[in-house]
Amino acid sequence: MAPGAMNRWTASLADARPLSFWLDDPDRPPVLPALTGTEQCDLLVVGGGYSGLWTALIAKERDPDRDVLLIEGREVGWAASGRNGGFCDASLTHGLDNGLSRWPREIGRLEELGARNLDAIEEAVARYGIDCAFERTGGIDVATEPYQVEELRTRHREAQRLGLDGGVEFLDEDEVRAVVRSPLFRAGLRDRHGVAMLNPAQLAWGLKAACLERGVRIHERTPALSLVPRGTGMGVRTPYGRVSARHVALGTNVFPSLVKRVRPYTVPVYDYALMTEPLTAGQRAAIGWHGREGLSDTANRFHYFRLTADDRILWGGYDAVYPYGGRVRAEHDDRPETYARLAEHFFRYFPALEGLRFSHAWGGAIDTCSRFSAFFGTAHRGRVAYAAGYTGLGVGATRFGAEVMLDLLSGEQTERTALEMVRSKPLPFPPEPFAWAGISLTKWSLARADENRGHRNPWLRTLDRLGLGFDS
Known part of the structure; x- marks a missing residue:
């Protein structure tokens, strides 16, 4: 050069x-007050990105009488939900190739559910009048x-x-x-x-407004510090207060999960x-x-x-x-x-x-995560649900993840909870320094593959056999 x-x-x-x-954007909505004192609710949603916002909104759509409280550590949409490229993709599996390699027997169902999910997003944007340049x-x-x-x-x-x-x-x-x-x-x-x-930040802010319209209580600048069983429900501590909830949905994604055993998966x-x-x-x-x-x-x-x-x-x-x-x-x-x-x-x-x-x-x-698409689960005897690992394709898939978390908390078998994709987990990442060494070697190998007509070296082929699937 x-x-x-x-x-x-x-x-x-x-x-x-x-x-x-x-x-x-000068028109970004004002920040809502932090939670102070003691609160109770039926469902506590932790995280004010797409994952948490869709969970809170759909929970109220399913049951308008459910008392839903959402807490966000900073401001709604400030992290990945307000910084991504605005690609809202129907795929739930990070593309057909990735889904086909992992769940070949249910790929048709996954593609159908993904298409329905994208339609539902478009419908919600229209119904709630969300001005996010959806096209x-x-x-x-x-x-x-x-x-x-x-x-x-x-x-x-x-x-x-x-x-x-x-x-x-x-x-x-x-x-x-x-x-x-x-x-x-x-x-x-x-x-x-x-x-x-779409405009990703405006989608997040529009979902925030829709949640408030439906009666969701939202507190920003309220990080969740701990999660412990409390009676028949769960307790969450925040800097200025505490929340007691029958159920908790975690939409914290890239940030360390309040369920510690989930952390090695992302x-x-x-x-x-x-x-x-x-x-x-x-x-x-x-x-x-x-x-x-x-x-x-x-x-x-x-x-x-x-x-x-x-x-x-x-x-x-x-x-x-x-x-x-x-x-x-x-x-x-x-x-x-x-x-x-x-x-x-x-x-x-x-x-x-x-x-x-x-x-x-x-x-x-x-x-x-190591399978390049979201994983799901519950903790604390089904009182807590989580979804994470969207790997850069979460603008659309987080709505599906919200449905899965609510299905899991309900304890009912649904077309979503029956999926192998929902019932299985990716392989966890190893501790340091092995994670750093493995990821660095993988990045180097992927770069070499780009320079060598796509040919994958022994390291990448080994990852493929293990189901780690670093292919994009």
Whole structure:
């Protein structure tokens, strides 16, 4: 790379604000008061991201008389729910390939439940008047290397064989470049119905408003400090008070679970994104993208990118950073070296946009588990339920997870609790320094696979045999 090239690309970051574009909104709702004193409720929901918000809302929809209390350690939507790319995917399994490799006998059912779940999200957004720029755009997985073209063809054939290809089509080089013009695009796999784009922070704030409308009591700036049995229910201690609840639903995801035995199942991985300034009409014409689909390339170290309602491009992914010890800390949210790398990649994909500048650059932790899709369970004799491990595809799947937690707390067998996906657990991560060594070796191996036509080395093949499945 010529010395001046990196200077030219990094100049696009000169005015980038180091915070989530979505959260940089003057219309964000006011913070609700912290919980003080002693409270009682039927259901206590811990966590004010999508997982907790959907759980509280659906609990009231199922039983309007149920007394539901939600507590959030900071502000509703401040973490992953307000910092993600806004891809609302129907998949509950982090894609068809991952689901097929793990639950081949029930993949058809999982795909059906995922499609119904996305429909239910769209319906809830309309019913509650949530202004989150929800748009059923569809999505495209893009090949940028010759070997990836055949991978997409194989994936399409497999979907056809299983009868799961409704709305899914293979695009050759000319067809994919007719949708979005990039000199790197060689093919695409388009899903016309299974992906929506939205403003993630506004979805969280809209769910907060819907919860309040339904009668959910919400306290922000109220972290849960401990969880213990209390009589026939559970007790949770907060900085300024205590809550007694018949049942507790934990939607804490990347943050350490109040059920300590769950903690080894997740690790935090930091993801980063950039947001451009709005495109001019000429810039938009230079790249096409008239359908506003959400895109992702198909490398192990992949990029995801989409248009916002005001014609900005969000560009994220590639680097996945695991901090030694697995601690979630604000100092990891900002990583200039990753921003510079993302900017370089952006202009390689879209050279026609050179001169465009980035307005925001940010990062945050994702709760990753070894099977790359959520897991579920109960504790304290069924009085506590949890869902975690969404691994970056939780905008849609968290609503399904909320339904599962409520099913588990009810003690009733449902179509969801009967799933092997719900009844099984991923393999836990080992303690340090083994987690650091294993994750580092895996990241190195995935990078080498990207450089070697996708060929997986002995380490990755071993992980595949163990069901760890680090494939994206």
